[in-house]
Amino acid sequence: MEHKVVFSSDIHGNETQYAKLCDYTEREDAQTLIIGGDIAPKGMPVCDFIQGQRDFLRGRFRRFFERLKSRRPDINIFIIMGNDDVAVNLDVLEEVDPELFRVIHGVRARINEKYEIVGYPYVPITHVRLKDWDKFDVAQYPEGFRQAEIDKKNEWNLRALKSVKRRRGLMPWPLFSTYFEFESSTLNPADAEKDSIERDLANPVFTERAGKTVYVMHAPPYGTNLDQAGVGYHVGSVAERMFIEREQPHVTLHGHIHGTVKRSGDFRNRIGDTMSLCSGNRPIGNDLALVTFALAHPEAAQRLII
Template identity: 45%
Template sequence: MKKHKILYTSDIHGNEVQYSKLIQYAIKVSADSIIIGGDIAPKGGAIEDYIEYQRNFLEYRLPEMLQPLKKYLPNSNLFLMMGNDDCAANMDVLENSKLFKVIHNKRIKLTEDFEIVGYSFVPITPFGIKDWEKYDLSKVPATLKKKYAERKLTNYRLNGIKSIKTRWKIFQFDSGMEVQDSIQKDLSRKIFSKNPKKTVYIIHSPPDNTKLDIVSNRNHVGSMAVRLFIEKEQPYLTLHGHIHETVDISGTFKHNIKNTLCLTSGNHNVGEQLAVLVFDLYNPQDVRRIII
């Protein structure tokens, strides 16, 4: 009987205690694949130092912490991607690493039966860093028009900054971008629509109106495009993050959209406790959420 043990978490935000716990636990249970679904680098400090601060972490500290995996789990996979608090200008550091595979916008073989694909972008947020934000929908279904208009009015901050090499650039979303460039348009590409029944999707934003996208004021802030994609394609499994507090509020880390199981780690980067999902790829319904 085939088995493939996966550990999944997200939103560590450079918390070194949590990284250490993830690595130790992966070694302890002999994980076949470890997946980190976005927001990997530390945040905070002066904004003018933010890009370099994250770059130094990704270039030096992260590889140092991950070295034990190479020694004790040489045949295991480590997949990761950036999230909305990570500076896209530092992607070259990740792409050059031999310790892990970057999965954003890539389709990679996971086992002989399954592939993995990642997607880092989230709908526009109220926050200032816009590296990994996009309009959610280009074509809005009639049933979502009112809700989407309200979401844009209350949640969307259209001005902010993007990291370009070593500096910040002032950035402004405009309405023209909505038609040309959206999460919905990205997910319609073949890399995402190909063979969904044999693909594990790592999408930083959770789907809208689920147990996985509830923020502290009890509003749902997930991606409508992601939800529409899941409803249409019915993938084998989707893994999410982004909304740290949702599990505390909803009381669960699982949500089914038709026949698709959607999961979130619900990890908080503040504090030392790490939330990690543990499951067999060939039997994901028996997933456990463990606090280490």
């Protein structure tokens, strides 16, 4: 019997999509469900962002999988965060009984007697304000990736919060406005020597048994069908691309760039013998994009909109 895998990403707290994902997984009797990051809602005021995501992860998010597990007790559920998920809330996921779901940030877990899985939530530095899961990509861009270095430098200019002030208005009743003062800063590329995606992926937890491992990486590999954000250049990870070329994993699963499938026309990209896949899910609306495949045959994966 084929071991069926269901994968999606970038649901961003959309409860209709979560319900569809769990219902499909149950209906198709899949053995493994994988969620590739950006799991919590983000459409909240800044002052409510951390607690709002925390409440969602501890409550409604968890209940979707409790219901699925009650009906399919033997299913594997693996989860990572993404760059729009607040890292300080990771403890809410890790406090969950691993029999419900496993958080696989830099952790290997067994899928079955033949295959393992490991996750990686970090993305190359972005223009997005939340920086919990941003990292420098590589210490030095190798030949063949010089254009990536030029393009990505645009992402290194930051606006750091300097102060927050409340001012009373001139109205005849109490009225306060909040003013945020920012200052510009630029990241130092020399810091990439100390901490980068490239450095992380050199760890044995990632390099061991690559040919029998499913890699769940929120960021897509650079220069593929999976990293087209409509900004005029590829936004994926050079480090991941080099890792895949060198280690040739069994399969890699990605998210992060919602509209890439629409732009590129394909949810797949073959790198050597490795098939890299993304769901290309758009969290706005009720339609859910997912990828499903037999664990031993990711090259035959299908992408569905339900």
